[in-house]
Amino acid sequence: MAASGAASSPSSIRGSHMLAVEEVRQSLQDSMQEVLRGGARGARSGLEKIEGSIWQTYQALPKNEFGHIGPRAVRYLVHNYFAKEHGWLIKGLEPHGHQTDVSEVHEVNILQDKAPALVESLLESQRAGRGLALQDAVAMVATLERLIFDESVILLHAAYKLNSMMPEEQLDEQAMHEVLASYLVLFEMGQKADLNNTELHRALKARAAEVSSNWPLLVEFERDSMHNHLYANRDTRNPFMPVEMFDFGDAVSIVEAMAHGYGKWQNTECQQMKQELMDLDTEGNGLVPLGRFYSQPENAEYHFTETREYLRQIGALQESSSGDLHVRIANYMTGPSNCIASSSYYSVCCLNECESLMNELEAKVLAPTTTPQRLLSLVVNMSSASVDAPHTIPAALEQKLRLIAKQNSGQIPLHGRLFAQWMHYAFPHECPYPQIAEDASVLTPTYWQKEKATVNRTERAHLARAHAASQVRTSNH
Numbered sequence: 001m002a003a004s005g006a007a008s009s010p011s012s013i014r015g016s017h018m019l020a021v022e023e024v025r026q027s028l029q030d031s032m033q034e035v036l037r038g039g040a041r042g043a044r045s046g047l048e049k050i051e052g053s054i055w056q057t058y059q060a061l062p063k064n065e066f067g068h069i070g071p072r073a074v075r076y077l078v079h080n081y082f083a084k085e086h087g088w089l090i091k092g093l094e095p096h097g098h099q100t101d102v103s104e105v106h107e108v109n110i111l112q113d114k115a116p117a118l119v120e121s122l123l124e125s126q127r128a129g130r131g132l133a134l135q136d137a138v139a140m141v142a143t144l145e146r147l148i149f150d151e152s153v154i155l156l157h158a159a160y161k162l163n164s165m166m167p168e169e170q171l172d173e174q175a176m177h178e179v180l181a182s183y184l185v186l187f188e189m190g191q192k193a194d195l196n197n198t199e200l201h202r203a204l205k206a207r208a209a210e211v212s213s214n215w216p217l218l219v220e221f222e223r224d225s226m227h228n229h230l231y232a233n234r235d236t237r238n239p240f241m242p243v244e245m246f247d248f249g250d251a252v253s254i255v256e257a258m259a260h261g262y263g264k265w266q267n268t269e270c271q272q273m274k275q276e277l278m279d280l281d282t283e284g285n286g287l288v289p290l291g292r293f294y295s296q297p298e299n300a301e302y303h304f305t306e307t308r309e310y311l312r313q314i315g316a317l318q319e320s321s322s323g324d325l326h327v328r329i330a331n332y333m334t335g336p337s338n339c340i341a342s343s344s345y346y347s348v349c350c351l352n353e354c355e356s357l358m359n360e361l362e363a364k365v366l367a368p369t370t371t372p373q374r375l376l377s378l379v380v381n382m383s384s385a386s387v388d389a390p391h392t393i394p395a396a397l398e399q400k401l402r403l404i405a406k407q408n409s410g411q412i413p414l415h416g417r418l419f420a421q422w423m424h425y426a427f428p429h430e431c432p433y434p435q436i437a438e439d440a441s442v443l444t445p446t447y448w449q450k451e452k453a454t455v456n457r458t459e460r461a462h463l464a465r466a467h468a469a470s471q472v473r474t475s476n477h
Contacts, residue, residue, distance in 0.1 A: 050145075051138045054081050058134050060362035060414060068131030071104040074140070076415065078105055081141050082346075084355050087263020089339060089347045090144065095443040105140065110147050110345040118143065148346055152187070152259040156251055158195035159183040162202070167248040173226075176246040176254075180222045181205065183255055187262070188218075190342040214269075221265050222258065229254045263348045266340065270333060270350035271385070276302050277329045278386065278429060286428025287318060287326035305454040306337050313442040315435030330354065330424065331432040336445040337454070347445045354423060354431035357382060361414060369411035372401040379426060386429040397425055 054077060061073040069077065075093060082088040092108035104122075105111070111119050125132070132140065159182035160167050165175065185205050186193040194200055208215050229250065230237070237244075280288045290311075296303050308325075311317040316331035330353075332338075339349040364378050376393060383389040404418045405411060412419055420434040441447045 047138055047142055050081070050141050051134070053085060054137060054141065055134060056363040056366060057359060058137060059366040060368060062368040062415075064129065064131045066130055066133075068133050069137065070131045073415075074105050074132050074137065077137055078141060078144065080355055080359070082144070083349075083352055084359065085263075086260055087267060087348050087351050088148070089349045089445070090148075091345050091347075091444070091446070095334075108144070110144065110151075113345075114147050114150075115143070149256055149259055151343060151345060152183075152255050153252060155186045155193075155195070156183050156255050158186060158193075160248075160251075162186075162195075162198050164198070167251075170245045170247055171251075173244050173246070176226065176251065177222065179251060180226065180254060180258070181219065184218055184222055184258065187259070188341050190340075190347075191344060221262075225254050225258045225261070228257065262341070263351065266348065267351045270338065273302050273338075273350075274329065274333050274385075274429070276300070277304075277327075277332065281329060281429075286329050286424075288329060290317070290325040290327060293327045304332075306332075306335075307454060310335075310337065310448065310451075310454075313437070315433060315437065318433075328433055329429055330427075331435070334432050336443060336448050339445040342445050342449075349445075352432070353385060354427065357384060357423065357427060357430060358414070365414060368415065369408070369413050371410065372398075372405045372412055375401060375412055384427050384430045387427060393426065397422070400425070 061069045064070050079093045082090055159179045162182050163178050280292050293304050314335045316328045318326040318328055333350050334352045339347040341348040381389045417434050423431040424433045
């Protein structure tokens with residue numbers, strides 16, 4: 001006899017599950033759209049531009065039963081976008097030292113503080129096992145970008161106030177330059193900035209203009225941003241005005257461009273620092289002897305002052321069984337001591353060049369795994385700042401790749417630790433060695449604000465002498 005009452009077949013259960021998942025998707029979209037609608041004027045991110053930046057990486061990430069990416073892949077995608085596009089390290093999405101227990105996007109500080117409804121929707125999505133579709137991921141990136149940019153508008157308001165000006169005023173070009181320069185000073189100071197002390201701010205700005213070697217470059221960056229804004233809006237501005245005048249909307253647009261472009265602009269200095277380290281790498285293997293690292297002459301452009309313990313904890317210290325100590329250039333460059341402009345929610349860091357190489361592979365493979373033969377054919381034709389294509393892959397490195405495939409049914413997982421290690425040896429100046437950190441917090445700038453990360457000039461000289469002496473003893477045995 002057929003049972004009466006509610007149907008309980010597998011198909012109906014699956015149907016109700018799909019309905020619940022669709023409700024979660026709508027809730028997630030509504031939460032993100034609410035944030036996107038509520039941001040400052042002129043700050044709406046171009047969703048098409050974001051999609052163009054991330055879709056190939058999205059295709060290369062592992063998918064769940066719905067064809068969507070799960071929490072770890074979402075974390076990777078969001079971190080990768082902000083790192084490569086802006087040089088931003090989002091607090092809550094810092095490098096995780098290849099640990100299995102890592103934070104997820106809903107744990108990002110700025111989302112918890114500014115968009116609790118979105119956090120709840122993300123948790124619902126996670127509980128439903130739905131993951132994020134490409135359009136969800138695009139909206140997530142745009143939402144984070146909007147929230148972070150709104151923090152810049154707070155600094156802009158402070159910049160007006162510190163120059164005794166009001167956002168309601170129309171400013172001439174010189175006054176606008178003063179406000180934008182003040183914004184950049186506050187931006188670079190990060191959490192240490194005092195947004196209310198006018199006298200202190202003016203003294204700091206005057207001091208920076210007087211003694212900072214970086215000040216002329218900062219002024220040039222600000223002026224270029226203003227001129228780019230004027231050019232982009234030339235069709236809407238009044239050509240009969242005797243002088244250019246700027247309202248608060250103009251200031252917001254210029255600040256948005258500066259906030260988004262600052263990371264790539266400041267990376268020029270990162271490249272200069274990297275070149276100095278490469279000059280110390282006589283073997284060309286991405287390693288600098290520790291003594292040489294500390295022995296820079298007084299007239300050198302850069303003096304490297306990070307402690308041995310700092311280098312060890314962030315994975316930048318290679319320690320051999322014979323006692324030789326070397327600094328890994330790629331790990332050092334992506335370390336937290338090279339992050340600046342650290343706000344409550346993100347830091348601006350040197351761009352991780354390996355992420356661009358990985359994005360190039362993801363764009364070609366468009367899948368989470370591929371064969372070693374396919375990877376080798378791609379990698380030999382990839383260029384980096386220090387490797388010109390085409391280039392030869394050493395036989396030993398080819399063999400390592402085939403061994404990875406042997407452990408994974410003939411395939412190479414693109415986002416696994418073993419392939420990250422292989423990329424380090426293929427591009428030692430660009431790709432960090434994926435050392436497993438005991439505590440992932442050591443890879444964040446915040447951790448090293450509390451711990452001793454640098455040595456002074458006397459300590460540096462002592463360490464250089466001690467290391468040189470130990471090398472002599474080693475060579476005599």
